[in-house]
Amino acid sequence: xxxxxxxxxxxxxxxxxxxxxxxxxxxxxxxxxxxxxxxxxxxxxxxxxxxxxxxxxxxxxxxxxxxxxxxxxxxxxxxxxxxxxxxxxxxxxxxxxxxxxxxxxxxxxxxxxxxxxxxxxxxxxxxxxxxxxxxxxxxxxxxxxxxxxxxxxxxxxxxxxxxxxxxxxxxxxxxxxxxxxxxxxxxxxxxxxxxxxxxxxxxxxxxxxxxxxxxxxxxxxxxxxxxxxxxxxxxxxxxxxxxxxxxxxxxxxxxxx
Amino acid sequence: xxxxxxxxxxxxxxxxxxxxxxxxxxxxxxxxxxxxxxxxxxxxxxxxxxxxxxxxxxxxxxxxxxxxxxxxxxxxxxxxxxxxxxxxxxxxxxxxxxxxxxxxxxxxxxxxxxxxxxxxxxxxxxxxxxxxxxxxxxxxxxxxxxxxxxxxxxxxxxxxxxxxxxxxxxxxxxxxxxxxxxxxxxxxxxxxxxxxxxxxxxxxxxxxxxxxxxxxxxxxxxxxxxxxxxxxxxxxxxxxxxxxxxxxxxxxxxxxxxxxxx
Numbered sequence: 208x209x210x211x212x213x214x215x216x217x218x219x220x221x222x223x224x225x226x227x228x229x230x231x232x233x234x235x236x237x238x239x240x241x242x243x244x245x246x247x248x249x250x251x252x253x254x255x256x257x258x259x260x261x262x263x264x265x266x267x268x269x270x271x272x273x274x275x276x277x278x279x280x281x282x283x284x285x286x287x288x289x290x291x292x293x294x295x296x297x298x299x300x301x302x303x304x305x306x307x308x309x310x311x312x313x314x315x316x317x318x319x320x321x322x323x324x325x326x327x328x329x330x331x332x333x334x335x336x337x338x339x340x341x342x343x344x345x346x347x348x349x350x351x352x353x354x355x356x357x358x359x360x361x362x363x364x365x366x367x368x369x370x371x372x373x374x375x376x377x378x379x380x381x382x383x384x385x386x387x388x389x390x391x392x393x394x395x396x397x398x399x400x401x402x403x404x405x406x407x408x409x410x411x412x413x414x415x416x417x418x419x420x421x422x423x424x425x426x427x428x429x430x431x432x433x434x435x436x437x438x439x440x441x442x443x444x445x446x447x448x449x450x451x452x453x454x455x456x457x458x459x460x461x462x463x464x
Numbered sequence: 465x466x467x468x469x470x471x472x473x474x475x476x477x478x479x480x481x482x483x484x485x486x487x488x489x490x491x492x493x494x495x496x497x498x499x500x501x502x503x504x505x506x507x508x509x510x511x512x513x514x515x516x517x518x519x520x521x522x523x524x525x526x527x528x529x530x531x532x533x534x535x536x537x538x539x540x541x542x543x544x545x546x547x548x549x550x551x552x553x554x555x556x557x558x559x560x561x562x563x564x565x566x567x568x569x570x571x572x573x574x575x576x577x578x579x580x581x582x583x584x585x586x587x588x589x590x591x592x593x594x595x596x597x598x599x600x601x602x603x604x605x606x607x608x609x610x611x612x613x614x615x616x617x618x619x620x621x622x623x624x625x626x627x628x629x630x631x632x633x634x635x636x637x638x639x640x641x642x643x644x645x646x647x648x649x650x651x652x653x654x655x656x657x658x659x660x661x662x663x664x665x666x667x668x669x670x671x672x673x674x675x676x677x678x679x680x681x682x683x684x685x686x687x688x689x690x691x692x693x694x695x696x697x698x699x700x701x702x703x704x705x706x707x708x709x710x711x712x713x714x715x716x717x718x719x720x721x722x723x724x725x726x
Contacts, residue, residue, distance in 0.1 A: 219573070331502075
């Protein structure tokens with residue numbers, strides 16, 4: 208059986224310490240900022256906060272909660288996620304299913320696959336993308352945010368690989384029982400791929416929730432910003448034109464830098 | 465289902481009928497990708513035009529050849545920007561490949577499942593945060609006066625560093641934070657690849673007298689080769705992008721503070 212040599216034990220100890228250190232490195236900044244958010248401004252600027260809050264206060268949170276823009280942008284973000292994620296998942300599944308077939312079942316498969324893969328390497332970039340949204344009259348609508356990000360080719364590739372791992376016999380049995388391709392896809396394949404669909408839903412949620420840049424450029428008015436874009440304006444323009452004098456005073460209470 | 469024949473038969477009506485549902489299923493995805501990816505790509509012709517927006521995207525614009533490119537290449541900051549982009553992208557690609565691979569290999573050696581799961585979850589965490597949020601976080605953490613990192617540096621007797629403002633350190637800060645954010649996510653792909661390696665190969669290596677190092681070198685790494693190459697190719701698409709999101713946030717935050725005079 209496996210014998211534990213001295214070198215092996217030493218390696219294990221070092222290995223565990225390195226991994227624990229890495230985990231701490233990833234967790235620490237997040238804990239630090241969380242502690243700061245619950246600490247008073249004086250404690251933060253004195254640099255006394257590490258992982259636990261000092262002079263506990265929730266004034267930062269009540270400041271944010273009191274802002275009307277926060278709530279409108281939160282609703283915008285929720286709307287985006289609630290429409291965008293299901294739409295994106297349905298289209299991803301419907302695209303990945305035919306692409307997971309052999310060339311013998313779908314002759315044009317490679318052509319389709321290249322059409323999708325090509326967009327992974329090349330894109331039109333910022334200005335043509337902006338002009339397109341403008342020409343489609345989608346500025347300031349939720350669709351400007353949802354539709355361009357509906358398809359992630361990366362997710363499609365993952366999905367079709369999951370579909371390929373499902374035994375072919377299931378599909379053949381379904382077809383013999385008289386199911387058409389749509390039924391095979393949504394009644395046989397989708398239930399079989401539930402775990403991977405859950406993973407991809409999470410990815411898609413994170414993308415939709417976190418993207419801020421499209422919100423910034425596809426909106427003419429700050430009122431149509433999703434949460435991430437609003438957050439960007441808050442973080443970047445801490446005390447520029449968007450803030451009134453009262454706001455500024457409030458802000459110094461929260462953070463006196 | 466009709467039995468498949470190996471020989472290439474002609475594309476007939478029956479083929480078309482059988483494949484039609486599959487084509488239909490591809491239609492929505494294809495429509496979206498054509499409109500939102502290929503139309504902007506065609507829109508890149510404006511790079512060769514004296515573009516006047518009021519005439520429309522595919523309107524009657526004046527062609528000027530490579531004049532616009534000439535203009536960009538002669539801008540005073542272009543050389544420096546290009547150099548920065550290449551350096552940042554190069555290190556991001558290299559470290560973004562090496563760190564997750566090593567991390568996955570180390571994690572794979574852990575036998576204590578609970579520890580493994582915990583580490584994996586924690587390390588995965590930063591991936592879910594947007595650069596906007598992380599921009600705010602790093603601004604506080606790397607702040608020269610109140611930031612925890614600089615407090616540690618001064619406590620150890622060093623001089624505080626303005627990571628986000630000093631142009632000596634800005635590139636390094638970008639690279640390190642980018643690797644920090646993404647290595648947990650990358651490691652998941654590599655861990656999956658390691659799990660996919662046939663265990664018989666390890667048995668065979670052991671019988672041939674290979675120790676753990678040699679097993680890793682001769683079995684695990686070659687087993688991951690395909691996925692490493694794939695991830696490398698995919699990351700090459702980002703060379704000239706060099707993480708726009710991240711730079712945009714880190715840089716603008718710094719400028720915002722500068723201009724507000726705080």
